[in-house]
Amino acid sequence: MKIKEIKLYQLLMDMRNPFTTSFGTQQKRFITIVEAIDEDGTSGFGECVSGEDPLYSEEFMDSTLIALKKYFGPLVIGKEISHPDEVWEIYKPFKRNNMAKACIEGAVWDLYAKQKGITLAEALGGKKTSVDVGVSLGIEDTDEALLEKIDEKVKEGYKRIKVKIKPGRDVDMIKNIREVYPDIPLMVDANSAYTLDDIETLKALDEFNLMMIEQPLMAGDLIDHAKLQKEIKTPVCLDESIDSYEAAAAAIEMGSCQIINVKVGRVGGLTQSIKIHDLAEKHNIPLWCGGMLEAGVGRLHNVAITSLSNFTLPGDTASSSRYWFEDIITPEVVAENGTVTISDKPGIGAEVDFDKMKQYLVKTETITADDQLDMIMHN
Numbered sequence: 001m002k003i004k005e006i007k008l009y010q011l012l013m014d015m016r017n018p019f020t021t022s023f024g025t026q027q028k029r030f031i032t033i034v035e036a037i038d039e040d041g042t043s044g045f046g047e048c049v050s051g052e053d054p055l056y057s058e059e060f061m062d063s064t065l066i067a068l069k070k071y072f073g074p075l076v077i078g079k080e081i082s083h084p085d086e087v088w089e090i091y092k093p094f095k096r097n098n099m100a101k102a103c104i105e106g107a108v109w110d111l112y113a114k115q116k117g118i119t120l121a122e123a124l125g126g127k128k129t130s131v132d133v134g135v136s137l138g139i140e141d142t143d144e145a146l147l148e149k150i151d152e153k154v155k156e157g158y159k160r161i162k163v164k165i166k167p168g169r170d171v172d173m174i175k176n177i178r179e180v181y182p183d184i185p186l187m188v189d190a191n192s193a194y195t196l197d198d199i200e201t202l203k204a205l206d207e208f209n210l211m212m213i214e215q216p217l218m219a220g221d222l223i224d225h226a227k228l229q230k231e232i233k234t235p236v237c238l239d240e241s242i243d244s245y246e247a248a249a250a251a252i253e254m255g256s257c258q259i260i261n262v263k264v265g266r267v268g269g270l271t272q273s274i275k276i277h278d279l280a281e282k283h284n285i286p287l288w289c290g291g292m293l294e295a296g297v298g299r300l301h302n303v304a305i306t307s308l309s310n311f312t313l314p315g316d317t318a319s320s321s322r323y324w325f326e327d328i329i330t331p332e333v334v335a336e337n338g339t340v341t342i343s344d345k346p347g348i349g350a351e352v353d354f355d356k357m358k359q360y361l362v363k364t365e366t367i368t369a370d371d372q373l374d375m376i377m378h379n
C-alpha cells in the first residue's frame, strides 16, 4: 500500500459524567482521529489517546498534533508499505512519542485489514469472536455515590468493576464496597498516587480479595513495584510503567507485576502490543486492555487487540454510551452482559460517521506529499 494523504480530525466531546482520578476531574475529552487514505481511496482509521495535559504520561494533545504533522505523517506518506509492522521500523529513530506513533500505525493496520477483506482482529492474529469487558469508575465525593454507580454497572452485567483510589479514599472505601458486594470481581487503580511509605495502606487492601491493584507507585517505576509485590498478596498490575516492549520484558524479569494492562497508544501501537502479548503469554502473565476514554475508533482498536488469546481478563472497553451521548461510529460499541461481539466486517468493523463527527469538530488538518519532513538534522 501507499498512503497518499492523512487527515487529522480534532474533536471536542462532552462527557456524560465527570470522571475523577488521582490526577483530577475531567468533563470534556479532546480526541484526534486519524484517517490514512491510500492511492485507491480506501481509508483506515486510528485514534490518538493522548491526554489533554501531560498528567497520565508526557504526551499531550498539542504535542501529539505537532508530532503527527511534523514527523509521523510525512514519514509514511508515499512510502511503499507491505505490512503495518513496517511503520514501527520507519519510526524507530524517533524516540518515544508513542501515542502519536500508535494512531497512525493503527490507521495503517485498519487500512491493511480492509485491503485484505479481513477484520482487524484477524489481521492481528486474534481468534476470539467476542470479548469480555469491565468498566472503570472514577472517584466520587461519597461512598454512597460510588455504590450507586457500582450498582448500575453490576446490573448492566459488566464482568469486573474497577474503582479509582487515592490516599484518603482507599481502605475504608473498599471496605464499604465489599460490605455491599462481597463477591463481585473488583479491582483498584491508583494511577501512581502512592509510594513505598504507604506500604501499610497497600497491605491493608489485601483482605478484600481484589483481582489486582493497578499502578500503585510512580509511573515508570519497576524497582519499587517489585519490592511491593513481595510484600502484598494482591497481584500488582502495571499500567503507566509499561511504556514499551522493553519495559514489559524488564517488569516480567524483575517480578514487578503479575498482570499487565496493555494500552495500545502507551506502548507505541498494535505491533508492539502483539510483541508484549506474545512475551507475556510465554511467561504466564495475563493481560487486559486498558482504556483512555476513547471514542469509537479507539474502542474498536481495543476490542480487536483483546481478541488475542492472552487477553484473559476483562478490559476497560465499556459501551460507547459509558462516556458519550453519541459516538462517532455506526454502529456504536455495545457491551451486552459484559460482552462485546466483534463485527465480521473488514477492518475496525464499523463506519466512521462524518455527520455525527461534525458536531464535535474543532479543526481538520491534511498532511500530503507536499508536507516534507521538517528536520534540522539530515543524513
Ligand SMILES: O=C(O)CCC(=O)C1=CC=C[C@@H](O)[C@@H]1C(=O)O
Pocket: 021, 056, 135, 136, 189, 191, 239, 290, 291, 292, 293, 294, 316, 317, 318
Ligand atoms: O474507561 C476507560 O477508558 C478507562 C478510563 C481510565 O481508567 C483511565 C483513562 C485515562 C487515564 C487514566 O486516568 C485511566 C487509567 O489509568 O486506566
Ligand SMILES: [Mg+2]
Pocket: 189, 191, 214, 215, 239, 240, 290
Ligand atoms: Mg490505569
